[in-house]
Amino acid sequence: MTASYYDLSEAPAPPWGPDDEWLECVRVRDETHDVRSFVFRPVQARTFRYRPGQFITLRLDIDGEPVHRCYTLCSSPTRPDTVTITVKRVPGGRVSNWLHDHMRPGQRLSVTGPAGSFCFPPGPVLAPARGQLYLSGGSGITPLMSMSRAWSDLGLDVDVQFIHAARTPQDIVFAHELELLARTLPRWRATLVCEGRGDTPGYCGLLGRLNLALLHSQVPDFLEREVWCCGPAPFMGAVRNMLAEAGFDMARYREESFSFESLVPDTAAGAAPPAAPATHGARQFAITLKSRGERFECSADETILQAAQRAGVRWPFSCSSGMCGTCRTRKLTGEIEMHQNGGLRPREVAQGWMLPCCSKPLTDIELDR
Numbered sequence: 478m479t480a481s482y483y484d485l486s487e488a489p490a491p492p493w494g495p496d497d498e499w500l501e502c503v504r505v506r507d508e509t510h511d512v513r514s515f516v517f518r519p520v521q522a523r524t525f526r527y528r529p530g531q532f533i534t535l536r537l538d539i540d541g542e543p544v545h546r547c548y549t550l551c552s553s554p555t556r557p558d559t560v561t562i563t564v565k566r567v568p569g570g571r572v573s574n575w576l577h578d579h580m581r582p583g584q585r586l587s588v589t590g591p592a593g594s595f596c597f598p599p600g601p602v603l604a605p606a607r608g609q610l611y612l613s614g615g616s617g618i619t620p621l622m623s624m625s626r627a628w629s630d631l632g633l634d635v636d637v638q639f640i641h642a643a644r645t646p647q648d649i650v651f652a653h654e655l656e657l658l659a660r661t662l663p664r665w666r667a668t669l670v671c672e673g674r675g676d677t678p679g680y681c682g683l684l685g686r687l688n689l690a691l692l693h694s695q696v697p698d699f700l701e702r703e704v705w706c707c708g709p710a711p712f713m714g715a716v717r718n719m720l721a722e723a724g725f726d727m728a729r730y731r732e733e734s735f736s737f738e739s740l741v742p743d744t745a746a747g748a749a750p751p752a753a754p755a756t757h758g759a760r761q762f763a764i765t766l767k768s769r770g771e772r773f774e775c776s777a778d779e780t781i782l783q784a785a786q787r788a789g790v791r792w793p794f795s796c797s798s799g800m801c802g803t804c805r806t807r808k809l810t811g812e813i814e815m816h817q818n819g820g821l822r823p824r825e826v827a828q829g830w831m832l833p834c835c836s837k838p839l840t841d842i843e844l845d846r
Contacts, residue, residue, distance in 0.1 A: 489557070490522035495822045497523055498536075498587045502580055503559065508650050511566040512616060514551070515580055516559050517588075524557040529627040530596030530620040530705075530733075533560065534801050534820065536587040539575050545803040546572040547796065549707075549733065550591060551619040551651075555630035560591075563650065565616040589802060592819020595620055595707070595733040602627065607703050607729075608636040610696055612687070612716055614708025615643065618650050620733055621705060629661050638696045639667045642687050642712065645675025668695045687712075689719050700725055707733035762838040766790070766846045767809060781813075781833035781842070792833065796820075799835030806833065811842035 500517035507513055519525075532549045552561035567573045580586075611621040618641055628635045643649045648671075655667040670683040670691065683691065692699055700723065706716050713732050720730060759776040764784065766772070775784035782804055785792050794804040799817035808831045815826075815836040833844075 490519075490524050493519060493523040493525050496824060497521065498589065498822075499585055500560070500588055502582050502584045502586075504582060505580065508563060509648055512563060512648075512650050513566075513577055514561050514563045515576065516552075516561045517586075518559045520585060525554060525560055525591070526557065527554050527591035528596035528599070529553055529623040531591040531593040532620075532800070533562070533588045533590035534592075535572070536589070536802070537572060537575065539571060544572060545801045547590075547801045549593075549595075549619040549623070551622045551626075553623055553626035553630055555627055563616060563619050563622075589822055590819055592800065594818070595705075595731060597624070597627075602631060602633075604628075604633040604635045605703065608638070608698065608701065610699050610702040610704045611637060611639040611641075612704060612706040612708070613639075613641045614687075614712035615648070616650060617706075617708030617712070617733065620707050622651055622654075624705070625658055625662075625665065628665065629658055634664060635662065637662070637665045638699070638702070639665070640670065640687060640692070640695060641667065642670050642672075642708070644672050646671055646677040646680045646682070647675050687716070687719075689723055692719065692723075699723075703729045703731075705731050762811075763841040764838065765841070765843045767843055768846050775838050775842075777837060777839070779837065781836050781838060781844075785833065794834055797834045799832050802832065804832055804834050805830050807831070807845040809843040809845050812839040813837065813842065814839055 499520040504516035548562040551563045674680045773788035802820035813836045
């Protein structure tokens with residue numbers, strides 16, 4: 478057991494920066510029968526600065542193969558010495574099962590981030606002028622829990638209506654803490670709705686699925702609020718349809734739009750993001766994969782990953798939006814336009830690494846792949 482480096486009488490440690498990457502697990506906590514929280518601290522003394530709702534990207538070695546996966550932080554930056562992710566064990570999920578089976582206190586892993594835009598805006602954290610409506614399904618509760626924990630720690634009087642959907646009462650993540658937050662924050666209210674009673678025959682809460690009638694009954698003024706939504710893709714699709722039917726102004730709607738574990742089976746099978754169709758009139762550039770001895774054409778208005786998939790090239794990816802870093806490779810020659818979302822550190826970009834999923838060619842390109 479290594480000695481702790483914390484001395485509460487000393488000044489805070491320097492902030493976690495783009496050149497830091499190693500975290501050590503300090504606690505594993507069961508939240509439900511198939512959901513666990515993993516608490517990490519930096520190997521070198523650092524403090525975390527991020528916005529509630531952001532994520533980190535884990536870089537793991539599983540069976541000798543590097544794997545990247547993004548997980549939202551459910552912890553709050555008001556407690557800056559550790560970060561926490563909460564992971565549901567997904568059938569066939571390569572990373573979630575590995576974490577549940579192998580991650581223990583004392584183990585270390587490499588991460589990038591925090592990053593992401595499903596979060597409070599930059600600048601001082603102030604109580605929002607407009608009421609908030611948080612809608613979550615399953616483990617999609619994590620970014621909204623980060624926000625709620627921040628509101629509580631900051632002692633701000635926020636108007637939040639939080640509706641969380643779960644399959645059964647046994648599947649409600651953070652059930653006891655939701656009750657505590659409701660007692661702590663005067664205008665913060667949580668409503669739980671379960672599809673069924675499961676093994677809790679005495680459960681007397683709301684049953685069924687989130688629908689417009691339930692939303693009207695629990696949050697009569699929801700049309701005036703700002704909506705934050707996170708959960709499985711079908712859940713978020715149902716929420717969008719429900720709000721559109723009610724005439725909600727979707728300019729005030731935000732959602733967390735990625736779920737990397739759900740993409741793993743398709744990725745392993747070689748499925749691709751929607752490939753851009755071959756374009757006529759756009760300038761064409763040659764993309765050469767040096768190690769594989771392959772070459773394909775890419776137009777100026779499509780990403781290199783889209784062109785690779787259209788050409789039948791198998792390329793590992795997850796998010797397709799520059800966040801996770803799964804598809805990264807090193808650029809040897811040529812120029813690109815890249816708009817990433819935290820999948821690479823600045824030093825990695827300076828070393829020539831790039832993300833094909835969010836990069837378009839400006840010249841012929843040679844990649845070390």
